[in-house]
Amino acid sequence: MASQTFQNDFAQRGTVKEVEEGSVLMPKFGEDGLIPCIATDVETGVILMFAYMNSEALTKTIQTREAHYWSRSRSELWKKGESSGHIQKVVDIQVDCDQDAVCLIVEQIGAACHVGYYSCFHRSVEFGASLDMRKIRLVKNEDNKKYDPSLVYGAKDK
Numbered sequence: 001m002a003s004q005t006f007q008n009d010f011a012q013r014g015t016v017k018e019v020e021e022g023s024v025l026m027p028k029f030g031e032d033g034l035i036p037c038i039a040t041d042v043e044t045g046v047i048l049m050f051a052y053m054n055s056e057a058l059t060k061t062i063q064t065r066e067a068h069y070w071s072r073s074r075s076e077l078w079k080k081g082e083s084s085g086h087i088q089k090v091v092d093i094q095v096d097c098d099q100d101a102v103c104l105i106v107e108q109i110g111a112a113c114h115v116g117y118y119s120c121f122h123r124s125v126e127f128g129a130s131l132d133m134r135k136i137r138l139v140k141n142e143d144n145k146k147y148d149p150s151l152v153y154g155a156k157d158k
Contacts, residue, residue: 009055010026010055010058011024011026012026013026014026019099020098025099026099027055027058027095027099027100028098028099029054030100033054033055034052034053034054034072035052035053035054035101035102036052036102037050037051037053037069037103037104038101038102039080039103039106039112040105041106042106043107047121048088048106048108048112048119049119049120049121050120052072053068053069054070056070056077057070061090065089066080066087066088066089066090067081067087067104067106068080080112081109083153084110084111084147084153085109085110086109086110086112086147087109087110088104088109089106089109090104090105090106091105091106092104092105093105110146111146111147114153115145116147119142122140122141122142123138124138124139126138126139
């Protein structure tokens, strides 16, 4: 389970009306202590990445105006760009009507994707190519990587 250390820093969930139309942040973290988060580019509106936040990540993001996330694979808090220098400066934080999802509007410094592309969403499903779902192809949205991940993170074992 993700760290719940900062859970009490946010207001308690109120009535449906307070949550859906009120002016107080009352995020709904899942049973795992996480809330889904999308990051989009402030200039282009391009979806850059999807990640999760725990209460500590959301708190630090609000306090520093730089994106922080919770790594489910490493079970740790991480600041976007801490290793790569490709930080996300937060311009706006939006929550959906149920306050169970977050959208960061960011100024992306460098690339968002850890494999070198500007956006983690650098591929699209190719429609109509096959009716066999096991053979659906992905096509590139971005032609060139913005950086070589092996130079930033080192060679990864496969």
